[in-house]
């Protein structure tokens with residue numbers, strides 16, 4: 001059994017065109033117009049091989065093989081199709097298109113278990129600042145009330161965006177995990193490890209956990225010319241000092257990572273001293289204790305800096321996820337297959353979180369990485385060698401075929 005590499009790459013080339021920022025990377029937020037176009041493309045391709053699709057209230061899509069029958073356990077391949085702003089063309093969607101290609105190859109096979117492709121909605125958190133929204137509803141980590149808590153930049157809640165789904169529709173989003181035999185996610189590494197070591201495959205053992213906080217600093221807005229330096233309570237200067245303090249605290253540790261990726265100053269005028277600054281800060285590691293330790297240290301530093309600068313600060317937790325060990329038995333199966341096929345691989349950690357994390361708490365889950373050129377991701381330059389993309393999809397096929405007993 002072999003995937004058709006050209007067909008896979010054609011899908012990816014087609015789908016990279018669905019972006020709000022042509023020429024500046026892929027910007028495709030869940031629930032937006034480009035997202036709709038990508039969904040239509042994938043549903044058409046799946047329809048062409050006789051697969052049936054269902055979309056739940058959160059807009060997660062489940063695509064089933066034509067030979068699926070009720071009552072059998074299933075193997076799920078899944079990832080996402082949304083991106084960050086000006087992101088890359090492979091993050092998420094590579095795993096989805098590879099899953100589609102696997103289904104094309106297996107469409108005429110006899111399967112002992114059902115096979116499903118799942119497209120998780122709103123993985124990147126681009127709309128609401130909270131990642132893995134679709135899979136969190138699937139796992140039950142998010143409840144109905146979260147539909148009101150999650151709001152986008154325009155103040156629209158997730159409930160409004162989903163046009164007020166009924167209780168029954170929402171109940172159906174959560175999966176019955178006893179139906180699941182295993183879940184597989186194929187993804188680009190988004191880091192430099194595989195490329196640096198000259199390997200073409202990664203089998204993920206642990207996924208980093210993370211905590212995201214939002215810090216709101218309030219000073220006093222005033223005239224940029226008439227206010228002497230010593231009379232200022234500049235919210236942006238205070239925020240800048242807080243951010244550099246976070247970097248200073250975490251950097252010597254060498255493993256934990258901390259990022260401030262979003263900052264907004266108000267009123268955002270060149271001639272007005274910023275009155276308010278809001279920024280997010282996230283810390284990630286493979287150990288919860290270390291994440292907690294650093295978030296506590298950073299929070300204390302932020303409070304001290306704001307006190308010294310006589311500005312107010314409010315800190316709230318936006319989201320958190322635990323580090324996660326993926327299924328060791330499934331990892332061993334994948335290692336065996338990689339060795340059999342003579343694919344150079346390694347077992348590794350994932351610094352990025354993925355939808356697989358939400359499923360891994362409830363069912364056997366495995367993750368496969370392919371190398372990222374220059375280790376870059378979430379930027380327009382994100383790329384992977386075509387031969388690595390095709391080999392990764394081929395490996396996904398081998399694993400899926402082994403798990404579903406395809407013949």
Ligand SMILES: [Zn+2]
Nearest residue numbers: 080091092187
């Ligand atoms: Zn992703």
